Amino acid sequence: MPVTPEKKLQAGTVSSVYGPVLSWRVGWSLGIDLICETSVCSFNCIYCQLGNIQRHTAERRLFVPTDQVMGDLRESDWRKADIVTFSGSGEPTLALNVGEALRGVKAQTGKPTLVLTNGTTLGDPAVRADLADSDKVFVKLDAATEATFQRVNRPVEGITLAKIFEWTRAFKAAYRGFLGIQCMFLPANLREAESFVDVLKAIGPDEVQLNTPRRPYPDAWYLASRGSHGDVPYPARPLKTLSVRQAEGLEAMLRARTGLPIVSVYQPIGGNRG
Numbered sequence: 001m002p003v004t005p006e007k008k009l010q011a012g013t014v015s016s017v018y019g020p021v022l023s024w025r026v027g028w029s030l031g032i033d034l035i036c037e038t039s040v041c042s043f044n045c046i047y048c049q050l051g052n053i054q055r056h057t058a059e060r061r062l063f064v065p066t067d068q069v070m071g072d073l074r075e076s077d078w079r080k081a082d083i084v085t086f087s088g089s090g091e092p093t094l095a096l097n098v099g100e101a102l103r104g105v106k107a108q109t110g111k112p113t114l115v116l117t118n119g120t121t122l123g124d125p126a127v128r129a130d131l132a133d134s135d136k137v138f139v140k141l142d143a144a145t146e147a148t149f150q151r152v153n154r155p156v157e158g159i160t161l162a163k164i165f166e167w168t169r170a171f172k173a174a175y176r177g178f179l180g181i182q183c184m185f186l187p188a189n190l191r192e193a194e195s196f197v198d199v200l201k202a203i204g205p206d207e208v209q210l211n212t213p214r215r216p217y218p219d220a221w222y223l224a225s226r227g228s229h230g231d232v233p234y235p236a237r238p239l240k241t242l243s244v245r246q247a248e249g250l251e252a253m254l255r256a257r258t259g260l261p262i263v264s265v266y267q268p269i270g271g272n273r274g
């Protein structure tokens, strides 16, 4: 059924919990959307599945009260999920209650938790303390040079790749959970793939995840895009992706030169590539 674009949702009219949806990295993933208002992010990535970010900001604030999140969770299919993932309509750590919600979800479900972040708030000790309560944290890293970072991720003013690199290293040094680094490869950053080697080795994550933008880019913001996989029921254009051969070459090069565990969206494990 076709869906219509949204400008801004009325508070409390949409569940902050969605799915579970099948993810190639973590299996059946229940999504928690702590923003649930419009798309809000400190990046505006050229490949974002949410389309052009509606509110481009690094300001942290409360969007969805934790009580509402917990109520939405009770009404959801959380028992069918392998993991509960904080992602949704933008950068989840911009929500001031991310730590409180993480602890509440864990207490209610006992499921593993995961936060997907672009790393722009990791310089804040309060955010690092909140994320310490998540079983897994995946940080986005799509560039090895400042110029590519600005071109691909289009951050808010003042955010640099150098800062995110240092903040991620500081977070890794203290974090007791599982740290993944997510790299989205597209033609714009493939040419500097070798420059990722030193960056990844310096961070030393538990896993590097190679992806390519297989989710199309919407022409506007649609709530349904927060959990989109494959075909979408709204106008969206496909993006340039790596070929299987390019991805295999990249994976082999990074595995050999970093010595780190590398997983790729193109690896044929069980067909679970949502």
Ligand code: SF4
Binding pocket: 041, 042, 043, 044, 045, 047, 048, 049, 050, 053, 089, 090, 091, 118, 140
């Ligand atoms: S960090 Fe994530 S939510 Fe933000 S613009 Fe990039 S892909 Fe979209």
